[in-house]
Amino acid sequence: MNLPKTVKGYCKKCKKHTEQKLKAFKPRKARAMSIGTRKNEAKHKSGYGGKAKLIKPVKKQNKKPVYTAECSVCKAKSYFVIPKRMKKTEIKQE
Numbered sequence: 779m780n781l782p783k784t785v786k787g788y789c790k791k792c793k794k795h796t797e798q799k800l801k802a803f804k805p806r807k808a809r810a811m812s813i814g815t816r817k818n819e820a821k822h823k824s825g826y827g828g829k830a831k832l833i834k835p836v837k838k839q840n841k842k843p844v845y846t847a848e849c850s851v852c853k854a855k856s857y858f859v860i861p862k863r864m865k866k867t868e869i870k871q872e
């Protein structure tokens with residue numbers, strides 16, 4: 779699927795629809811002291827040997843594509859998620 783470079787979307791900061799630039803989404807590094815990281819660490823350190831019990835995960839074929847939308851007025855960033863699973867998406871190059 780080809781995506782346009784800019785989309786018109788709602789900006790929470792401006793409180794109205796503005797032109798927004800699409801960029802590739804890059805997840806940040808997980809915080810070391812967050813509750814999720816601490817729980818996961820505890821799971822792997824508990825008991826003898828400290829290995830988490832393996833539960834076979836159900837694997838989906840594709841992911842829902844996520845992009846970062848940057849407001850052209852106030853430069854606030856927000857998620858831009860396409861609510862459908864698909865193999866490949868690209869921002870149109872012109």
Ligand SMILES: [Zn+2]
Binds near residue numbers: 850854
């Ligand atoms: Zn804005």
